[in-house]
Amino acid sequence: MTEPVGRLHGAVRSATATLHRTAARWRRRPPRDLDLGQVDTDGFTMVQLLDETDVRDVRAVVDTVIADNDAGFFASPAHAWGDEARRVDQVLKARLAGRLADLLPGYEPFMVAITSKPRHSSQQIKFHHDWTYTDERRHHPVFLWCPLVDCTAHSGALQVIPGSHLWSERIRPSRTLEATEHLQGELEPLAVELAFRAGDAVAFHPGTLHGSEPNSSPIDRPAITIALAPQDAQLVHFHLDQGGELSGFNVDESFFTLNPYGQPPAAADPIAPWSTALTEQDLRDALHDGARPEEAGR
Numbered sequence: 001m002t003e004p005v006g007r008l009h010g011a012v013r014s015a016t017a018t019l020h021r022t023a024a025r026w027r028r029r030p031p032r033d034l035d036l037g038q039v040d041t042d043g044f045t046m047v048q049l050l051d052e053t054d055v056r057d058v059r060a061v062v063d064t065v066i067a068d069n070d071a072g073f074f075a076s077p078a079h080a081w082g083d084e085a086r087r088v089d090q091v092l093k094a095r096l097a098g099r100l101a102d103l104l105p106g107y108e109p110f111m112v113a114i115t116s117k118p119r120h121s122s123q124q125i126k127f128h129h130d131w132t133y134t135d136e137r138r139h140h141p142v143f144l145w146c147p148l149v150d151c152t153a154h155s156g157a158l159q160v161i162p163g164s165h166l167w168s169e170r171i172r173p174s175r176t177l178e179a180t181e182h183l184q185g186e187l188e189p190l191a192v193e194l195a196f197r198a199g200d201a202v203a204f205h206p207g208t209l210h211g212s213e214p215n216s217s218p219i220d221r222p223a224i225t226i227a228l229a230p231q232d233a234q235l236v237h238f239h240l241d242q243g244g245e246l247s248g249f250n251v252d253e254s255f256f257t258l259n260p261y262g263q264p265p266a267a268a269d270p271i272a273p274w275s276t277a278l279t280e281q282d283l284r285d286a287l288h289d290g291a292r293p294e295e296a297g298r
């Protein structure tokens with residue numbers, strides 16, 4: 001077995017073990033402390049992020065935005081970048097600063113986003129990665145997806161694919177067609193369904209594949225995503241254009257709420273990409289090499 005494939009099998013075995021451990025733990029609330037080691041090995045972990053007062057205050061801010069947006073799925077800044085997305089980002093960063101500093105000392109939130117899936121929404125969010133936000137050869141961000149109501153897969157809770165952050169070290173740029181677009185049938189059986197109480201969060205590596213099912217419940221499912229990076233990490237953005245050219249830029253945190261979503265910055269310091277962009281073939285290779293559920297003993 002080659003070294004990367006061995007590493008992949010190891011990650012899948014470790015994630016499977018975590019799955020069994022975590023499944024038992026989900027009957028209780030997850031811990032208030034974040035197990036960063038588990039994010040490194042398995043790509044995700046659960047954490048009790050917000051208390052009841054936090055949930056109420058965050059919900060009040062989120063409701064001002066989603067009240068006017070009753071589409072089957074609404075994400076800010078992805079569907080509504082600009083001043084409103086920036087306001088929400090700034091207000092929630094300020095409101096949650098204390099809790100985030102306790103949870104992840106040495107990290108700084110660089111984006112707070114809203115994802116809302118109303119009741120009886122048939123909208124599925126296909127499995128995908130998030131972008132590359134820092135030089136992951138040195139350090140990586142941590143994402144926190146936190147629903148503001150209790151939810152399960154049936155009501156649109158996020159699902160993750162354990163260990164998938166280790167499938168490739170290539171850059172994940174903004175692009176027109178996700179590398180995962182044609183692989184949904186292979187990815188879905190690998191996903192873990194998570195159950196959340198309002199204020200619980202899944203902390204994950206942005207390279208961990210994730211998605212969500214329709215919200216078949218009679219209850220709206222508002223959620224926030226908080227992206228944090230080590231304080232000394234330079235934020236970056238990569239874009240793959242229609243011609244297949246990959247460009248890289250140094251950006252600051254305002255880029256993620258103000259810039260038109262998925263577009264390269266109009267003016268920013270260019271940087272040289274340290275790899276080519278992740279491809280569908282990379283993911284097919286990883287799936288072939290050992291991420292199949294039967295090989296993980298599931």
Ligand SMILES: O=C(O)CCC(=O)C(=O)O
Pocket residue numbers: 115116117125130156157158210211212223225
């Ligand atoms: O909130 C959801 O249902 C999906 C969120 C998501 O996948 C994302 O923000 O990348």
